[in-house]
Amino acid sequence: MSGLKIGVIGATGMVGRQYLQILEASPLEVGQLRLYASARSVGSRMTYAGESLAVEELTVEACRGLDIAFFTVSTELACQYAPQVAEHGTLVIDDSSAFRMDPDVPLVVPEVNPDAARSHKGIIAGPNCSTAQMVVVLQPLQQAAGLKRVVVDTYQAASGAGKAAMDELIDHSRRFLAGERPAPENHPQSLAFNIFPHIDSFRDDGYTKEEWKMLVETRKIMDLPDLRLSATCVRVPVAVGHSEALHIEFERPMSAREAREVLERAPGIVVVDDPLNREYPQPIEAAGLDPVYVGRIRDDVSNPGGIALWVVADNVRKGAALNAVQIAELLYPSAVPAQTEGRATAAMTAR
C-alpha cells in the first residue's frame, strides 16, 4: 500500500471532523486513515473520501505504525499519549497547548517558520488559534520593517472554546429571543447578545492565559524573544471566525501603502481592503475558508511610521486543523503528488 498512514486522534470532535475534510482536500497522499477517540465513541463510524471508517479506541498500541498522528484532544490527553506515540516513530502534530512552549518541540506555522518543523524530535506543536492567524500577518511585516511593539484586541468566536460552546451560543441565542436568560455551562458567561473579556483562566498579573499565549507563542514562532506585545482577548457571539484589531509599531517606518504591498505578496494572506465598497474581512465570510484575511490597513494616526489593520480567519481551520495538515504537507512533499500544486503552496499563495 502506498501513501502515508495517518491517524486523527480525537476524530469525533469539532476539530477532528475538520481534519477529515481538510485531509480529503489535501494533496497529501493518504494511504490509510485511522480514527481514534475515547472508549465511548468506539463503534461509531465517520466518512472519509466516500468510505465509512470505524472509530477506534485511543491506545498507544493502536497508534503503532502510523507515519503521522494528528492530535486534537485535551492538553491532559496530549501529555499522556503524544510522547509515547512519538517514541514508536510516529510524527505527532499536536494542536493543544501541551508542548507549545517545550524547548524540544518546534511550534510551527508553515508560512512563518517552516524550517523549525524540520528539527523536530517526534512532536510538533501548532499554536493557539488567535496566535496562528496573527503571526501569518506579522511575519512579512517583520521582514519588511522590524516589529517593535504590537497591540492586539481580539473578537473570538464561540467555536474557539469547542463544539459544546458553539452549540451553547446558538441555544442561548434562541432562548434569549424567547425571553429566557439561561445560565452558562460551556462559557464563563452567557454569550447570547453579550461579550466578555475572559478566555482561558486568569494569571496573577491580570492577563488571561489566552492573552499570554499570544505573547509567548508569537515570540517563539517568530524567533523574536524580546517582542513587545499586549493583547485583550474577548469572546463575541459569532460561531466561527476570529477577528483581531492590530496596531503595530516598527523599527523602520512603514506606510499603509507599503504594508498593503507586502501583505498582498505574502503567503497565506488575502487582502480584502476596499472599504468604500464595503469590503473588509468579516468572520461570517471567512468561515469555512483557508486564507487569513487582512483589511482596514491604514497609517496609525497616533504613531507616525506605524500601521493599524484588521485580521480575520477561520479559527477551526487556520487556528487548528489546517495549520497541522500544512505542517505535514511541508514535511512530506514526496507524498504530495508532483503534478498537482500542494495545498501548502496553494494556501500560501492564497489562491
Place this chain on the structure above:
Amino acid sequence: MSGLKIGVIGATGMVGRQYLQILEASPLEVGQLRLYASARSVGSRMTYAGESLAVEELTVEACRGLDIAFFTVSTELACQYAPQVAEHGTLVIDDSSAFRMDPDVPLVVPEVNPDAARSHKGIIAGPNCSTAQMVVVLQPLQQAAGLKRVVVDTYQAASGAGKAAMDELIDHSRRFLAGERPAPENHPQSLAFNIFPHIDSFRDDGYTKEEWKMLVETRKIMDLPDLRLSATCVRVPVAVGHSEALHIEFERPMSAREAREVLERAPGIVVVDDPLNREYPQPIEAAGLDPVYVGRIRDDVSNPGGIALWVVADNVRKGAALNAVQIAELLYPSAVPAQTEGRATAAMTAR
C-alpha cells in the same frame, strides 16, 4: 408654574424615550415637559410621570418659551432647527454630531469638562457615544499621570445605530437561526452572528468617521489638542452596551494598582475588577444603568509604565440621553431640589 420648561426634540425615537425615563428619575425640577417629533408622529401620546402627553410637530415657533430643548434628531434636523431655537433664548443640548467640533459650541461630558458648559452661547453638544464613556475613564488618568497615547478598539452595540438597527439585529438573529440569510437594511452588513469594522462612513485616510470622532472629540473635551489616539470601531451583535479595550501610555509611569485607586475615586465610574470571581464589565449587565464600568485593569506588558483596561457603558444612556440631562443638572443646580442629592452628583460618585 415653578420648575423648568423642557422640550425633548425627537421624543418618539429610541433615545427620545430614554430622555423621558431619565428626566423622570432626575432631580431636575421639571415644571413642564413638551415632546416634539416630525409631522407623522403628531397626535401620538407618550407617558411621563404618570401623565399622558401629546406629541407636537417640531417647529421653531412651537419651541418658544422652553428653558431647555434636548435635541435627539439627525444631524440635518439639528443644523436646521437648533440655532433658531437657541436664538429665542432656549438652551439647546444636542446629541448629534452637528455642532460638536464648532469652536463656538462647548462639547461637554460633565465628569470631564463641566466648566466648558458654562461658556455656552445657546448650544451645548454631547459627544459620540463611544467617546463619552472613554473620556470619563481617561480624564482621571490624565490628571494623575498625563496621557501620551491611547489605542482603543471598540465592541459597539447595534443600538448605537438607532432603534431600527437594534431591531434588525434581533430580527436577523431570529431568521439566521431559522436558516435564512437576510440582507442588511439598517447596517452595512448583517450583524447576526457576525461583526464588522464599519461604523459611520470611511475617510480618505482609511479611518471611519466614527474612529476619527473618538480622536477629535476626545481632544476637544479633554482640552488636549495634541493627544495621540488610534481607534478601530467595530459593530458586534449586542443590543445595548458599548465595550472598549484601551491601551494607555503616560507621560509619567502609571501602575495598574495606582490606576485602580484613581479610577475608584473618579466620578461616574464603577470599577468591576475581580476576574478570579468572573467579575469584569459586560454589556448585558451595564445595559439600563448609568455608570461607566471599568475592569481588567493591568500593567501593559508591552509598555512599562502603561496600562491596559476594559470599559463598558450603556451607549444609549451615558452615550446620549443621560449625558445631556447631566449637563442640564450642572447648569440648573437651583432646579435640583436642595434636600435631595442630584443625579449629576450621584452619577458622578457612582452610587
